[in-house]
Amino acid sequence: MIRDTCQLPPHHHQYQYQYQYQLIFTKREEMAAVDNSYIDIHLESIQEENHSCNNNNNTNNNNSSSCSSFSTPPLPTARRVVIPKVPCKRIGNYLIGKTIGSGTSSKVKIGTHVITGKRVAVKITKPKRVKERKEIEREISILKLLKHNHIIQLFEAIYEEDRGRICLVLEYISGGELFDYIVARGRLSEKEARKFFRQILSGLIYCHENMVCHRDLKLENILVDDEGNIKISDFGYSNIIRPGCLMSTFCGSPVYAPPEILLEKKYNGNEVDIWSIGVILYSMVTGQLPWSLTDGVQVEGLDRLLKGEFKYPSNVLLTNEVKELINRMIVANPAQRIKLSEIKNHSWVNKGYDMTPDDEYNAKNQKNNSYSNPLSECVDENMPILIDAAQNRYVKVSKNSSLYASTPNLMPNLPSPRGASISVNSAPCGSPMLSGSSSPTLTTPPLSPIAMNSSTSNSTISSPSSTSSKISLFHGLFKKKQLTRLSSSNNGADADQQCNNCPSCNSSTSATTCQSSTSANTTPGGPSSPKGSSGSSGASSPTFNSSYNNLEFNNSPSSPSSSSSSSSSSSASSGNGGCCHHQQQQQQQQQQQHKQQRRFSLEDIFKAIKGKSKSKTEKLRKIKGPFTHGTTTSLSPADIIIQIENLLQSLGIKYQTNGFVFECKNEDQNDIVILEIEICRVSGMDLFGLKFRRTCGQLNSYSSVCKLVIESLQL
Numbered sequence: 278m279i280r281d282t283c284q285l286p287p288h289h290h291q292y293q294y295q296y297q298y299q300l301i302f303t304k305r306e307e308m309a310a311v312d313n314s315y316i317d318i319h320l321e322s323i324q325e326e327n328h329s330c331n332n333n334n335n336t337n338n339n340n341s342s343s344c345s346s347f348s349t350p351p352l353p354t355a356r357r358v359v360i361p362k363v364p365c366k367r368i369g370n371y372l373i374g375k376t377i378g379s380g381t382s383s384k385v386k387i388g389t390h391v392i393t394g395k396r397v398a399v400k401i402t403k404p405k406r407v408k409e410r411k412e413i414e415r416e417i418s419i420l421k422l423l424k425h426n427h428i429i430q431l432f433e434a435i436y437e438e439d440r441g442r443i444c445l446v447l448e449y450i451s452g453g454e455l456f457d458y459i460v461a462r463g464r465l466s467e468k469e470a471r472k473f474f475r476q477i478l479s480g481l482i483y484c485h486e487n488m489v490c491h492r493d494l495k496l497e498n499i500l501v502d503d504e505g506n507i508k509i510s511d512f513g514y515s516n517i518i519r520p521g522c523l524m525s526t527f528c529g530s531p532v533y534a535p536p537e538i539l540l541e542k543k544y545n546g547n548e549v550d551i552w553s554i555g556v557i558l559y560s561m562v563t564g565q566l567p568w569s570l571t572d573g574v575q576v577e578g579l580d581r582l583l584k585g586e587f588k589y590p591s592n593v594l595l596t597n598e599v600k601e602l603i604n605r606m607i608v609a610n611p612a613q614r615i616k617l618s619e620i621k622n623h624s625w626v627n628k629g630y631d632m633t634p635d636d637e638y639n640a641k642n643q644k645n646n647s648y649s650n651p652l653s654e655c656v657d658e659n660m661p662i663l664i665d666a667a668q669n670r671y672v673k674v675s676k677n678s679s680l681y682a683s684t685p686n687l688m689p690n691l692p693s694p695r696g697a698s699i700s701v702n703s704a705p706c707g708s709p710m711l712s713g714s715s716s717p718t719l720t721t722p723p724l725s726p727i728a729m730n731s732s733t734s735n736s737t738i739s740s741p742s743s744t745s746s747k748i749s750l751f752h753g754l755f756k757k758k759q760l761t762r763l764s765s766s767n768n769g770a771d772a773d774q775q776c777n778n779c780p781s782c783n784s785s786t787s788a789t790t791c792q793s794s795t796s797a798n799t800t801p802g803g804p805s806s807p808k809g810s811s812g813s814s815g816a817s818s819p820t821f822n823s824s825y826n827n828l829e830f831n832n833s834p835s836s837p838s839s840s841s842s843s844s845s846s847s848s849a850s851s852g853n854g855g856c857c858h859h860q861q862q863q864q865q866q867q868q869q870q871h872k873q874q875r876r877f878s879l880e881d882i883f884k885a886i887k888g889k890s891k892s893k894t895e896k897l898r899k900i901k902g903p904f905t906h907g908t909t910t911s912l913s914p915a916d917i918i919i920q921i922e923n924l925l926q927s928l929g930i931k932y933q934t935n936g937f938v939f940e941c942k943n944e945d946q947n948d949i950v951i952l953e954i955e956i957c958r959v960s961g962m963d964l965f966g967l968k969f970r971r972t973c974g975q976l977n978s979y980s981s982v983c984k985l986v987i988e989s990l991q992l
């Protein structure tokens with residue numbers, strides 16, 4: 278109405294105008310996110326502007342009544358009064374509102390651009406260690422490289438020097454995580470799963486074609502927008518693929534990570550992603566995960582995971598086609614795992630579609646081959662995110678900045694994607710990807726044309742706001758701690774790619790990239806019949822733990838179901854806005870806490886599975902037994918340690934020590950055994966004994982390893 282009746286304001290007022298529009302129609306709870314002083318200033322100027330607009334019209338048309346009758350209704354001054362006085366923070370040009378998500382290393386908050394009113398998600402991290410900072414640098418660099426409708430877009434990265442925070446300004450996805458989406462529905466129909474899977478595939482094909490692997494694909498990192506389209510997010514563990522180089526960083530989430538990662542082998546990032554999307558597809562169509570990580574020690578699950586064995590719940594009717602596809606993705610041997618090119622041509626993927634996912638995407642977007650940044654009017658799309666080489670810090674560079682023009686000491690993290698190419702040999706595999714001149718320069722393959730506004734689906738998906746009623750019908754079988762994150766102290770390390778020929782790959786630095794990871798400690802339990810078989814989901818499948826309020830996940834602030842409820846509660850609260858706002862904030866915090874409980878560091882997993890703290894293992898435990906002749910000795914613990922170390926090394930058994938505990942992994946053609954050998958004091962005697970404990974592996978393989986160790990030790 279404003280625009281129809283009044284002369285458009287001069288161009289330089291346009292943003293302000295849009296923002297006014299936004300403000301007027303924004304829900305109060307959203308307004309609460311906006312700096313009050315700012316609102317006041319703008320509301321004043323809106324009125325002034327409308328006033329002047331009316332005057333202009335009056336002057337021009339000499340018809341005061343026509344314009345005034347169509348003029349913008351006077352702004353409800355009461356609105357200004359009821360806006361809760363909430364202190365609002367600002368980062369760069371964004372006013373920071375409520376928290377919409379959090380990860381192991383970050384908080385994600387809603388942001389509002391001060392000029393356009395555009396909503397963004399601001400991922401705030403405060404890296405404490407160089408490694409963490411490198412990880413974020415990598416995420417920034419790779420996200421800058423990727424422009425695809427099914428991949429989250431990075432608009433800006435801001436370094437707050439004084440607070441040591443790095444803030445990623447991302448496209449805001451209001452629909453929440455795919456995890457919540459599935460939980461709210463129990464499971465997805467194959468048709469809907471296919472639509473999502475095709476979108477994931479098209480994003481992933483694009484990544485892999487551009488030499489980027491994600492390495493942390495999981496339901497929480499797949500977001501669903503309000504039109505029911507997929508956005509792949511969280512590229513914190515992504516990396517550039519260098520042909521011929523394998524990676525070694527221990528990262529990802531245990532239930533989505535393939536055996537090669539859990540066994541700390543060198544791996545190919547593309548193959549890892551394929552396993553993970555296999556787990557994602559399984560979860561979409563069954564409503565559960567193929568394996569679970571529980572509080573207790575359920576070694577059977579890890580055993581089966583390592584062999585790529587899982588089962589389908591008997592109460593879920595699935596087509597053979599989808600099972601066949603999943604069975605080919607979740608394959609323990611990465612070399613035998615289906616390739617992305619085969620997946621995209623698979624009959625299940627293309628059922629009901631004329632083209633493969635990537636072809637369909639490209640066809641839809643070829644008309645408009647420029648990817649438009651929704652914030653391009655206020656953010657310079659080409660604005661480089663620079664690292665000051667001298668000081669090794671981020672510099673936010675605006676167009677006006679002198680740095681923008683002359684950057685002798687600054688180098689862009691990665692070149693811009695279009696026309697860019699990867700020069701594989703430009704940097705040794707073991708060198709930090711994002712540092713200095715070793716940044717890869719791109720050569721292949723070209724990026725496909727992309728358009729911003731291509732909605733990929735006609736099917737209507739009720740946004741989670743309309744699913745709140747369904748939540749009560751929740752049948753999801755997700756359980757607390759199923760979705761966990763493996764993050765070794767070296768996760769996402771830069772130097773995690775190694776090749777045989779590269780000298781730096783053979784250096785001790787790169788060889789240590791995964792040393793601290795302890796895959797043996799992840800112990801998923803769960804279904805135990807062979808892959809492809811069908812079994813009762815009741816007993817062995819992960820079941821919903823009623824003591825843990827899973828439903829609250831669905832009412833998380835990031836899901837629209839909550840936004841509708843919170844908006845209604847906020848309107849009800851107009852009388853005592855401040856108080857209700859406080860309650861709302863508390864609720865949101867609680868919801869975030871619940872959500873946060875789905876994420877665990879490796880240390881958490883270690884503690885949960887091993888059921889003991891570090892201090893326990895650092896002390897020599899006193900144990901009654903039973904001990905045999907072969908497992909007791911009068912040697913001192915220090916001498917026993919030396920003997921055990923020498924023996925394990927000579928037998929080729931991998932191990933790491935944790936106090937008086939040796940965590941060992943023995944791999945042969947038939948089986949992988951993970952076991953612990955603990956040195957203890959024999960209670961009531963001046964003797965020391967060895968305790969053996971099986972963590973993973975078949976009993977007979979475990980027994981032979983124990984026998985071998987005991988016989989060879991000759992205590």
Ligand SMILES: Nc1ncnc2c1ncn2[C@@H]1O[C@H](COP(=O)(O)OP(=O)(O)OP(=O)(O)O)[C@@H](O)[C@H]1O
Pocket residue numbers: 377378379380381382383384385398400429447448449450451453454497498500510511512513762835876
């Ligand atoms: N662009 C976005 N729009 C809306 N919500 C988002 C966005 N980005 C992230 N979130 C929410 O915040 C959560 C945490 O974000 P993200 O996964 O990127 O953080 P993280 O610290 O890397 O997490 P982790 O490493 O534990 O997986 C997401 O799971 C999602 O719920």
